[in-house]
Amino acid sequence: MKLTGIHHVTAISADAPGNRRFYAEALGMRLVKKTVNQDDTSAYHLFYADGAGSPGSDLTFFDWPASPARRGTHSISRTSLRVADEASLEWWRERLTKAGVEVSAIRAVNGRPAVDFEDPEGQRLTLLADGGEIPFVVWEKSPVPAEHQIRGLGPVTISVPKLERTEVVLTQLLGLERIASYRDAAHASGEIHVFKIGEGGPAAELHVAVEPDAPQAREGAGGVHHLALRTPTFADYDAWAERLTAAGYPNSGKVDRFYFRSLYLREPNGILIEIATDEPGFSADEPAETMGETLALPPFLEPKRAQIEAGLKPL
Numbered sequence: 286m287k288l289t290g291i292h293h294v295t296a297i298s299a300d301a302p303g304n305r306r307f308y309a310e311a312l313g314m315r316l317v318k319k320t321v322n323q324d325d326t327s328a329y330h331l332f333y334a335d336g337a338g339s340p341g342s343d344l345t346f347f348d349w350p351a352s353p354a355r356r357g358t359h360s361i362s363r364t365s366l367r368v369a370d371e372a373s374l375e376w377w378r379e380r381l382t383k384a385g386v387e388v389s390a391i392r393a394v395n396g397r398p399a400v401d402f403e404d405p406e407g408q409r410l411t412l413l414a415d416g417g418e419i420p421f422v423v424w425e426k427s428p429v430p431a432e433h434q435i436r437g438l439g440p441v442t443i444s445v446p447k448l449e450r451t452e453v454v455l456t457q458l459l460g461l462e463r464i465a466s467y468r469d470a471a472h473a474s475g476e477i478h479v480f481k482i483g484e485g486g487p488a489a490e491l492h493v494a495v496e497p498d499a500p501q502a503r504e505g506a507g508g509v510h511h512l513a514l515r516t517p518t519f520a521d522y523d524a525w526a527e528r529l530t531a532a533g534y535p536n537s538g539k540v541d542r543f544y545f546r547s548l549y550l551r552e553p554n555g556i557l558i559e560i561a562t563d564e565p566g567f568s569a570d571e572p573a574e575t576m577g578e579t580l581a582l583p584p585f586l587e588p589k590r591a592q593i594e595a596g597l598k599p600l
Contacts, residue, residue, distance in 0.1 A: 286524045287460055288482050290489035291438045292513040292545070292561040293332075293343035294364050296408055299506035301329050301348040305600050307404050308333045308344070311384050312366075313429030316577040318567045319600070322347050323542060326586065327596045335437060336424035338567035338576060340515055340545075341488055342437035347510060353407060354508025357500040358444040359554045361509035363401075363409045365439030367487055369417035371398045373433045377412050380429075395440075395467045395479060397487065407507035413439040415487040440479075440490040441512050443556050446497045448478060450553035455480050458532055459514070459558075461491060469494075482514060511557035513547070522546050522562045543583035544569055 298304040308331075309316050317338035322328040329348035332338065344364065356362070368374060374391050381388045381402055389401040399413040412435075421436040429435075445451050455461040461480040469477055475495040482489040491512075504510065516522050522539075526548055529536045537549035544567055548560040567576050570583070580597070582590055 286516075286521055286528070288514045288516055288560065289484070290341050290482050290515045291441055291491075292340055292515040292559070292563070293345055294361070294438060294441060294509060294512050295330075295345045295347060296364070296509045297349055297351055297354070297504065297506050298331075298346040298406060299349060299351050300406065301331065301346075301598065302600050303405055304331065304346055304348070308346075310428060311381075311386075312435060313424070313427040314344070314435055315424040315427065317343075318544065318581055319577050319579065320581045320583075321586070321593055321597070323583070323586065325349075326589065326593045329597060329600070332567065332577075334567075335421045335434070336427075337422035337573065339422055339437065340561075340563040340566070342421060342435075344438065349506070351505040354505035355500070355503035356508075357502035358446050358496045359556065360444055360502035360504075361441060361512055361556060362444040362494060362502075363411060363442040364509065365394075365399065365411040365413045365441065367415040367419065367436045367439040368412050368433060369436065370414050374398055374400050374412060374414055376433045392470075394469060395465065395477075395492070404507070408509075411439070413487060415439065419486070419488055437488055439487050440492050442477065442492040442494055443512075443552075444494045444496050444499060444502070445552075445554045445556070446495070446499070448493060448495050451493060452478075454534075454552045455491070455493075458529075458534055511549070511559055513559035513561040515563060516560050517563050519546065519562060519564065522548070522560070525560050543585075 314333035317334045318332040320330050322330045332345045334342040401411050423431045464481050465479040477494045480491045540547040545561045
């Protein structure tokens with residue numbers, strides 16, 4: 286029973302149409318699921334991913350009319366997206382610059398070539414070269430050529446004031462392993478520790494920046510709401526639910542999101558972590574060829590479709 290990588294990252298946007306333009310058009314990711322926040326059906330929940338909506342490729346957004354996030358510790362501070370190699374990073378530097386996005390020079394992040402940039406709401410993002418060996422599904426209708434497309438999620442960085450209690454939860458409860466540490470200009474005030482998830486690698490790392498002098502973050506637009514870690518099957522998921530209960534660690538209990546099943550817990554600094562299943566996936570309720578083109582609702586929300594659609598703004 287091992288977690289196998291990053292499943293998805295869910296952030297907050299106060300501008301759903303602008304969000305769709307940036308991630309689907311500028312970044313060329315596929316909008317694989319246009320649905321609603323199941324706990325707040327007045328808000329879109331938009332999922333961007335590779336051509337198949339593969340687990341580990343989803344960057345998702347809650348559409349909430351929130352004020353801008355305040356950066357700081359006790360938060361998920363940076364999300365990386367994988368591309369193939371340095372040639373792709375150069376291609377992206379040119380594309381983003383032409384689009385009016387400020388992008389860093391190519392630099393090394395824990396030994397891997399990367400560039401940093403932000404979306405229009407200040408979401409902090411990194412494109413990271415993964416060597417091109419991790420499988421992904423090309424999105425044939427993307428404005429980005431196949432060889433340069435975003436291939437999935439890379440390491441996610443969280444910021445905490447102290448490492449010790451977080452490390453206990455990550456290693457002893459969730460089974461991650463601390464394998465390295467490094468320093469980085471983007472987190473100047475402290476060391477960043479690398480935890481591998483399962484077999485590790487660029488799609489299966491959590492980076493923990495220790496920033497004791499940073500202010501406490503405030504959730505909002507341009508910030509991240511939670512990150513999810515992958516568990517392959519429903520059987521593994523059931524075992525994780527039993528493990529959290531047996532450990533006495535506070536958690537949500539089982540939550541069926543229809544496209545995956547979830548468990549939620551907070552590490553000691555309040556950062557929300559989800560355990561999510563790879564199955565059944567986004568084609569559970571619509572053909573794979575047309576995913577994301579219309580509003581999809583899980584069966585338990587379908588009876589409220591008219592009411593939900595009336596409360597949503599056009600994208």
